[in-house]
Amino acid sequence: MYAIEVENLVKKYGDFEAVKGISFKVNRGEIFGFLGPNGAGKTTTVHVLTTLLRLTSGKATVAGHDVVKEPMEVRKRIGIVFQDPSLDRELTAYENMYIHGRIYGLTGNKLEEKIERLLKFVELWEFRDKPVKTFSGGMQRRLEIARSLLHEPEILFLDEPTIGLDPQTRAHIWDYIKAMKEEHNMTIFLTTHYMDEAEQLADRIAIIDHGKIIAEGTANELKKLVGNDVVYLKLEAPEEVKCLKAEFIKGCKILADGKVQLEVENAAEALPKLFTLVQHLGVKILEVTYHRPTLNDVFLHLTGREIREESGENPFKIVRMRVRR
Amino acid sequence: MRVFITMIYRQTKRFFRARSRVMGMIINPLIWLVFFGLGWSKVFDNPMARTIFGGVDYLTFLAPGIFAMTIFNQSFVSGVSVIWDKQFGFLKEVLVAPASRKETILGRLTGDSLLTTIQGFIILLLTFLLAENLKISGIIPALLIGFLLAIAFSGFGTSLALKMESMEGFQMIMMVLMLPLTFLSGAIYPIEAMPSWMKALAYINPLTYAVDGARYYLVGANVTKFSITIDWAVLSLIAVVLVSLAMVEFEKATID
Numbered sequence: 364m365y366a367i368e369v370e371n372l373v374k375k376y377g378d379f380e381a382v383k384g385i386s387f388k389v390n391r392g393e394i395f396g397f398l399g400p401n402g403a404g405k406t407t408t409v410h411v412l413t414t415l416l417r418l419t420s421g422k423a424t425v426a427g428h429d430v431v432k433e434p435m436e437v438r439k440r441i442g443i444v445f446q447d448p449s450l451d452r453e454l455t456a457y458e459n460m461y462i463h464g465r466i467y468g469l470t471g472n473k474l475e476e477k478i479e480r481l482l483k484f485v486e487l488w489e490f491r492d493k494p495v496k497t498f499s500g501g502m503q504r505r506l507e508i509a510r511s512l513l514h515e516p517e518i519l520f521l522d523e524p525t526i527g528l529d530p531q532t533r534a535h536i537w538d539y540i541k542a543m544k545e546e547h548n549m550t551i552f553l554t555t556h557y558m559d560e561a562e563q564l565a566d567r568i569a570i571i572d573h574g575k576i577i578a579e580g581t582a583n584e585l586k587k588l589v590g591n592d593v594v595y596l597k598l599e600a601p602e603e604v605k606c607l608k609a610e611f612i613k614g615c616k617i618l619a620d621g622k623v624q625l626e627v628e629n630a631a632e633a634l635p636k637l638f639t640l641v642q643h644l645g646v647k648i649l650e651v652t653y654h655r656p657t658l659n660d661v662f663l664h665l666t667g668r669e670i671r672e673e674s675g676e677n678p679f680k681i682v683r684m685r686v687r688r
Numbered sequence: 689m690r691v692f693i694t695m696i697y698r699q700t701k702r703f704f705r706a707r708s709r710v711m712g713m714i715i716n717p718l719i720w721l722v723f724f725g726l727g728w729s730k731v732f733d734n735p736m737a738r739t740i741f742g743g744v745d746y747l748t749f750l751a752p753g754i755f756a757m758t759i760f761n762q763s764f765v766s767g768v769s770v771i772w773d774k775q776f777g778f779l780k781e782v783l784v785a786p787a788s789r790k791e792t793i794l795g796r797l798t799g800d801s802l803l804t805t806i807q808g809f810i811i812l813l814l815t816f817l818l819a820e821n822l823k824i825s826g827i828i829p830a831l832l833i834g835f836l837l838a839i840a841f842s843g844f845g846t847s848l849a850l851k852m853e854s855m856e857g858f859q860m861i862m863m864v865l866m867l868p869l870t871f872l873s874g875a876i877y878p879i880e881a882m883p884s885w886m887k888a889l890a891y892i893n894p895l896t897y898a899v900d901g902a903r904y905y906l907v908g909a910n911v912t913k914f915s916i917t918i919d920w921a922v923l924s925l926i927a928v929v930l931v932s933l934a935m936v937e938f939e940k941a942t943i944d
Contacts, residue, residue: 410943413784414784415780415783415784415942415943416942416943417942435786438784438785438786439786441784443784445777445780447777448776448777449776449777449778449779449780449781450776450777450778450781451698451702451776451778451781452776453701453702453705453706454698454701454702454705458698458701462694462697462698463781463785465690465691465693465694465697466690466691466694466782466785466787466792467785467786467787468690470690494705
């Protein structure tokens with residue numbers, strides 16, 4: 364049985380179709396990444412799956428229960444960290460946890476022990492008696508993560524869990540997410556518009572744009588859609604260079620500036636072979652650059668646009684290295 | 689029952705966390721009682737005026753009114769405070785929980801109403817210092833009337849807040865509803881003295897019956913407008929209707 368099964372899900376707001384008939388399945392115990400730009404329909408999908416919005420048509424089953432017919436059964440089995448804060452700001456971290464636990468049917472020592480363990484897990488135990496309104500964005504997000512785990516959900520929904528957080532806090536939250544999956548074998552449905560986040564965390568990724576899923580697979584499978592890795596070599600005597608030939612080289616071109624452009628399936632494995640090959644020719648390598656397709660390239664390839672990056676990081680991971688011989 | 693109690697716990701915690709708010713809630717009715725009530729009580733300190741106010745001095749006449757007014761204001765504000773939960777997101781946490789929504793909202797309304805009634809009680813104790821002829825035996829039944837009033841208007845405020853999109857709308861409604869309802873309740877001057885069109889409005893104002901009921905217990909049967917049975921019946925009916933309305937609205941609530 365799948366953790367989440369969605370068939371032809373449509374959600375309209377008046378005339379506007381936010382989600383235009385999407386279908387996907389999420390396996391138990393996997394992190395499923397829902398990657399797409401802002402406004403693609405990610406949050407709407409999460410709200411439908413968590414019974415907060417009514418779908419217009421289609422069918423969605425979460426933890427074995429229909430979200431429309433048995434919302435209460437679904438609610439019992441899921442946890443969610445919303446994109447926007449949903450904490451009671453006037454209350455302390457502990458009180459927020461306590462109220463959540465009580466609402467979900469936990470009481471007494473068991474509840475207290477769990478609150479302590481989870482607040483320690485997200486490193487907020489020492490701040491337990493501080494009102495949430497004094498917390499930073501990262502602390503609030505961590506508290507929300509702890510709270511969502513309190514009732515041990517089968518499936519956890521994380522809607523843009525690191526949006527607006529600094530890189531250090533993001534890395535921190537990634538660690539928690541990985542730990543949750545490993546320690547509890549939890550199914551996690553993660554939406555994000557950060558490619559690195561999807562790549563780091565998700566076992567499988569669905570790329571969503573304008574309310575439609577345009578590709579689905581593991582990060583590597585998706586990258587294969589774009590093509591091979593590309594290696595650029597700058598050689599000492601470019602005028603003498605001809606195209607290199609070998610069984611692992613899928614394509615070769617001499618560029619105008621004299622650089623050699625090579626297509627290979629896996630740059631990391633191809634580079635040492637290339638060095639040997641060039642060495643045999645008796646030519647010196649001055650510079651090596653390579654480029655692996657990123658999820659951004661995949662998105663660009665599929666839509667002709669880039670996912671807007673808000674983190675300020677360069678989406679292209681270009682590794683430069685100089686080889687001295 | 690579990691969720692019901694939890695919501696009462698939450699409302700209570702929130703209430704006492706905001707100490708400045710607690711003070712503000714008590715100061716406002718005190719201003720009415722002292723600066724308005726004490727001032728006018730000197731003006732009305734003659735036998736003719738006493739007849740208008742049912743044979744008692746003005747402060748005694750006004751005190752149950754201020755009590756009801758305090759509860760009315762506070763319960764309405766606490767009901768509408770659901771809009772803050774909407775704004776700050778806590779509403780989502782409640783809506784996604786596997787708990788009966790009817791029980792959740794009923795717990796919230798009950799918690800708020802208990803707190804509001806306690807505030808009314810504090811005001812009542814203070815009025816006893818100023819007004820001479822109030823009955824101590826009337827405190828407990830008056831508080832019951834107050835609780836009924838509180839839960840009715842908390843329910844009304846909640847329904848409004850769930851329907852409302854913005855805080856601006858909230859300010860508008862406060863302005864348009866709260867003062868007129870106060871003036872049209874017989875809290876400050878007797879309904880008998882009103883022109884007939886105002887009287888008609890006073891009769892359909894739920895607050896009127898709370899003021900009248902509180903006056904019955906705190907002052908005496910001779911100053912009331914309706915029989916106490918009518919006060920209880922009307923207030924109970926309105927409370928049931930408004931709380932049910934809030935429950936229905938909350939049951940339907942989704943997030944957009």
